[in-house]
Amino acid sequence: xxxxxxxxxxxxxxxxxxxxxxxxxxxxxxxxxxxxxxxxxxxxxxxxxxxxxxxxxxxxxxxxxxxxxxxxxxxxxxxxxxxxxxxxxxxxxxxxxxxxxxxxxxxxxxxxxxxxxxxxxxxxxxxxxxxxxxxxxxxxxxxxxxxxxxxxxxxxxxxxxxxxxxxxxxxxxxxxxxxxxxxxxxxxxxxxxxx
Numbered sequence: 249x250x251x252x253x254x255x256x257x258x259x260x261x262x263x264x265x266x267x268x269x270x271x272x273x274x275x276x277x278x279x280x281x282x283x284x285x286x287x288x289x290x291x292x293x294x295x296x297x298x299x300x301x302x303x304x305x306x307x308x309x310x311x312x313x314x315x316x317x318x319x320x321x322x323x324x325x326x327x328x329x330x331x332x333x334x335x336x337x338x339x340x341x342x343x344x345x346x347x348x349x350x351x352x353x354x355x356x357x358x359x360x361x362x363x364x365x366x367x368x369x370x371x372x373x374x375x376x377x378x379x380x381x382x383x384x385x386x387x388x389x390x391x392x393x394x395x396x397x398x399x400x401x402x403x404x405x406x407x408x409x410x411x412x413x414x415x416x417x418x419x420x421x422x423x424x425x426x427x428x429x430x431x432x433x434x435x436x437x438x439x440x441x442x443x
Contacts, residue, residue: 294342
């Protein structure tokens with residue numbers, strides 16, 4: 249493809265736009281646009297979509313690796329790429345926007361990345377942002393390499409390089425899956441900073 253925009257992954261554009269939107273909305277009173285119940289619904293729905301896609305894709309990734317069927321893996325890879333590009337980024341954006349709105353409604357007006365107050369919200373933010381950077385650094389390039397290999401495949405068998413990249417993706421997915429119960433724990437129990 250000769251179009252330079254086709255080289256840019258849509259997730260990178262979403263990530264940048266979400267950061268700008270969060271900054272702008274963080275300085276506005278957007279939390280008053282909806283009721284507390286509506287913000288909680290958006291937060292829970294976004295968390296559920298995020299967790300569902302992360303957990304399900306990790307399970308199917310492992311199944312695809314052990315099954316070794318190139319047609320199955322190609323189909324799965326295309327579906328996951330679309331889900332990642334559209335739903336994961338959208339759900340994380342909804343999650344962060346609703347979290348900031350809920351924090352403001354609860355009376356935490358001065359929310360800062362550099363101040364661990366309240367501890368549970370700060371830790372959740374740090375974990376989600378760290379996971380996003382980890383995902384951008386390792387998962388996005390890995391998906392691109394796999395797509396290239398799938399397009400160039402001449403036989404219906406997995407090559408050793410495909411197996412290596414699929415195995416790597418399983419390990420890249422593991423921190424995201426392990427992060428899910430931690431985020432739900434923080435969301436539900438809201439622990440304070442142990443002093």
